[in-house]
Amino acid sequence: MKELSYLNKYLWKYKYHLILGVVFTVISNIFQIIPAQMVRYALNLVSENISVYRAFEGLDLQNNIYDAFASSIVIYALLILILALLRGVFLFMVRQTIIVMSRLIEFDLKNEIYAHYQSLPLSFYRRNNTGDLLNRISEDVSKVRMYLGPSIMYGLNLITLFAILIPYMLSISVSLTLYALIPLPILSISIYYVNNIINRRSEEIQESQSGLSTFVQEAFSGIRVLKSFTREKDSVMKFTRESDEYKDRSLELTKVQSLFFPLILGLIGLSTILTIYAGSAEVINGTLTFGHIAEFIIYVNLLTWPVTSLGWISSIIQRAAASQKRLNEFLKTENNILSTEDLEVELAGEIEFRDVAFTYPDSGIQALKNVSFQVHPGQSLAIIGTTGSGKSTIANLISRMYDTSGGQILIDGRDIKKYNLISLRSQIGYVPQDVFLFSDTIYNNIAFGATEATEERIIDAAKEADVYHNIMDFPNGFNTRVGERGITLSGGQKQRVSIARAISRDPKILMLDDALSAVDTKTENTILNSMKRIMKGRTSLIISHRVSSAKLADKIIVLDDGHVVEAGTHDMLMKQNGMYRELYDKQTLAEETLEE
Template sequence: MRLFAQLGWYFRREWRRYLGAVALLIVIAILQLLPPKLVGIIIDGVTSKQMTSTVLFGWLGLMLVTAIVVYLLRYVWRVLLFGASYQLAVELRQSFFKQLSRQHPAFYLRHRTGDLIARATNDVDRVVFAAGEGVLTLVDSMVMGLAVLIVMAIQISWELTLLSLVPMPIMAMVIKRYGDQLHQRFKTAQAAFSSLNDQAQESLTSIRMIKAFGLENHQSSQFADVAADTGVKNMRVARVDARFDPTIYVAIGMANLLAIGGGSWMVVNGHLTLGQLTSFVMYLGLMIWPMLALAWMFNIVERGSAAYSRIRSLLEEAPSVVDGETPLPAGRARLEVHIDDFHYPENNQPALHSVGFTLRPGQMLGLCGPTGSGKSTLLGLIQRQFDVTQGDIHYNGMSLKTIRLDDWRGRMAVVSQTPFLFSDTVAQNIALGRPEATQAEIETAARLASVHDDILRLPQGYETEVGERGVMLSGGQKQRISIARALLLQAEILILDDALSAVDGRTEHQILHNLREWGSDRTVIISAHRLSALTEASEILVFSSGTVTQRGDHNHLSSQPGWYRDMYRYQQLEAALDDVPAEKLSQVLVENKDD
């Protein structure tokens, strides 16, 4: 029953719909009391031979009209009640998605995709079912049950009514115990369903790798284990669920036995007529639904309560990065980074320390260094995926912590090292950030990213469906389409996080040439392992173990001893080995021998 209190905010807001549905349920309950009463009148009239055929058909006609009215009213209250519950589903899912979009990487380190999908679908369905069917059964069972009890006690016999209700308190205590068990077991079953979702999602996402390594049987075995565990936990729920109806029917059977036994004695002794006993038994039959509904209500409400607790635990989880309140003024400005120390949550080892630089509009910053040296961490801090532990980052003289996140991120276009494409056309993927962009603007961005010609060679050109995650495209094509998507935004700051790793040297050179023209008055930050991508940068930062070990432009760094010069010469030699004919390889090796 705690679910109704938790959803009180929604019931209060939609009180008109729920009140209308409850009012109609009360009317229906009252109308359903007429047939048993009329049957009793008919039986007494027929047995006493005092009822004419005209009166008989009149009573039968009244019963038919009552049935039609009840049918129509049931249709109306279902529209009111379930319309309100379906609206709750929409709002819960909107709130859930909004919460997910506000969260930062630390949140997704704790929660897996399959679990989040399960909460947004299966758990929400359970809550909505409880807000619809649960309210229906609660009100219907209470109104109908109380109305039948009052009529039985007042119009027939209160003594026989009390006798018939003897099994009910015992039944209520047993059902309450079942409800507590169901809440815990269903919560465990939903967690198992989340694990099943995780396993399915990961297997489908990595299906290419699974086939490449011949792991089909291994993955099938793992999935079967998870499915079996989910089945076991759901069977534990089913065992509790299966106890409700037998308990109800035993209580109803005992109530009928007591009613017929006690009622027969009262008829024999002249305290009741045969028609009154018949009406009483029919009224007692009407109590079957309220009691079954009560058990069913406990069942679905406890399921909904367990599901809502899982949803609410995520909705109440505050983002690790707090949104600022200050709007960002229009116009381009300096980006100033001063990081004394930064470490990831639950990790005391610093990921970055002693990093500082100033970047003005029109400048290009290059980032390089060994894998794991802190390049992507720096880019994440600039995007405010995390906050600096000690130090700060300023834009236009304002701390990023004080700027509205939407305003700040609206100034940036980011291409990550693992580009993501939606299962849509090429044109729609490029226009993701600007859905209103014209075809000419989309093609201009594609030309800047040196992917226009590749797109034209696709079966339907820009209208080609790329498949889930861009499955029909090569890695280089996906990267360049992602770059085109970023360029179309015309953002003030462009961040390329190793976004040229899958393109060849000639294409890379062409893209960088286009970027220099496009970014003449914009800030560009490029992180790369291939140092040829950084030759035109205004300044290059060389990272190692989370700090800057070298800095300067390409000419300066390539002439100074250190990681940059060694790596650049190695890459040049590697390129030469790939491009130079075999007879000239020895000459290249001799020229680079001393280096």
């Protein structure tokens, strides 16, 4: 229960739901117990007066006695019916308080987890896979809800029913009560173990189903490759193996589940037999009546489900505790990217790196080593280098997805850590190397980072990114839905929509991280010409492995293995005959070869 104590704040928040749930549970149990007493009175009335009825056989008085019996039985039947209806009403109220409380807490908990996910740094997402994150906010929260709803509801029902009923049964007959209750602990323990086996095998089936789904998804996603290499038969054989495993596990679960109800019914039957046996002895001795036996049999049946649920509740609590432990691990993860002074000011756009070093915390790879450079407001800087040289790391540090391992980054002469994170990032336009578009309209994707932008501004951003005409060629124009991860667009179109999204918010700092890698040379030149106009008045960083993208920049730095090996303008670097000149010559030669 230590892990589940985290939920106490929610139970306190919805304490009135819980209190009313307890009250309604008590009342519904009272209305459940009283009908058994009505049955006792009715049976005793008949059994004790049947001899009187027979004594007047053949006389008119017998009919009067029969009418009196019949009217009394009808009254008892009506009372039992009314009590059953009242119990139904209060059972409804129990669910409307406790189950509703569990749903409200589930809603709050999911929102808390999601909000916490949003606050965590990029390093958190590099350490944890997406499937695990989704499982915790869906499957684990659902298991916790079972503890907050059904577990608490049935637990309260068990406690209140026992608290009311057992003392009353003991007051009638201690021996008969003990005989009636003997099988119930055995039932509870048996159900606990059977239920644990069912849960374990259910989880194995879930894993098998997940593996089967993943295999099918990969097969369908890679159907072109699969057909190209004529691996259809192998794919079918593998699917059959996965499917057989799922079938075998399902059959194992079915075998265990088949024990569930026979076990319950067998132990209920045993309890009923013991009750009749002990009760009959009491009737013979004259201490009890037939009505008492009938009443106790009803009580045994009333106690059966609560006692059965005890094993089920224990299993639910165990699973909920395990799930809450997983949730607590994430909820206790703290964001180490914090603002020291929470400054919210409009940026001019000056960027300065002073001996910046950075090592990725999860992999231990040192991406930057004593990198220093300065970009004045409105200037543009091209960062050129081969794959793995540390180019993208610079963009991540400027937007504070990570903090430096050494050195200092200054924005407008202030340490970057002094700025409010939201304020800082809202003034940066970023085009990532791995373009991600949401499954939404093109318009909404461009307007994603500029919620207050006018329609005219969104259209202008599309024109500046040289994607306007492509959009208008679609039947629905800007209202075209791009599909999951922008699958309906070509690579170049996705990159240009991503550029339009970045510039639609009129950022003070614009960073393009290999944003033109998926476009051809002609389109690249068109976008670069547009970028001259886009970059005016704002600080721009063009990160690329293609030298052609660097021509626009006022200044160029060349990275190699995390070091700045060259710095200067295009003409200066060409004269140095260093790494930049080597890259330029290689890429120019490659382009000429392609053209031929």
